[in-house]
Amino acid sequence: MPAALFRGHGGVMVLELSATLQGRLTRWAQAGYPRECCGLLLGRVNDGVVHVDDVLQARNANAERAGDRYELDAQDFLRADAQARARQLDVVGVWHTHPDHPARxxxxxxxxxxxxxxxxxxxxxxxxxxxxxxxxxxxEEFVEEAVRP
Known part of the structure; x- marks a missing residue:
């Protein structure tokens, strides 16, 4: 899909993520430190806003460089995709951590x-x-999305 379809009001892209889901991600990130943790975002896109309904953990399949790289475990990805479909949701993204590195x-x-x-x-x-x-x-470039609860 063209990126323009994901632009919210005023050209700003928005990701809605509840405080509860943000808290879950924060706990997983802290528990996984100093390794990179990763997982998937389940939800839907409506009116230029990505609504995240759930977050799932996945195993980091990159054992050699787990401190600064992640690779979503293929089986975890397939399970997440099946779970999303069963709930009439989509996989709308990926979350991961940057241990001792900025969130860029x-x-x-x-x-x-x-x-x-x-x-x-x-x-x-x-x-x-x-x-x-x-x-x-x-x-070819990343553009930041506004994150709101």
Whole structure:
């Protein structure tokens, strides 16, 4: 889908993520530190807003570089996709952590990104989660989405 379909009012892209789901992600990020954690966002896109109804954990299949890379476990992805379909939802994005690194997409994130999905990144350190930001691929570059509860 063209990125323009995901633009909300005034050209701003919006990801709606409840405080409850943000709290769940924060707990998972802290529990997984100092490894990168990852998972999927389930929901739907309506009127240019990505509504996240649920967040799921996935195993990081990148055991060699788990401190600074993630690779969604294929079986976990298939289970999440089946769960989304059963609930009449879609997989609308991926979440992952950046241990001791800002919540901005890396070159590796860009190389593996898919058009049309949100990429929610949690910056996590020894003191906890510092930031939670979402991004969407727009052509060759990431554009930040506003995150609101």
């Amino acid at each position: 997409p890396s070159a590796t994130d860009r190389a593996h990104a898919w058009d049309g999905w949100s990429y929610l990144i949690l910056a996590v350190g020894a003191q906890g989660v510092d930031a939670l930001r979402s991004w969407r691929l727009d052509g």
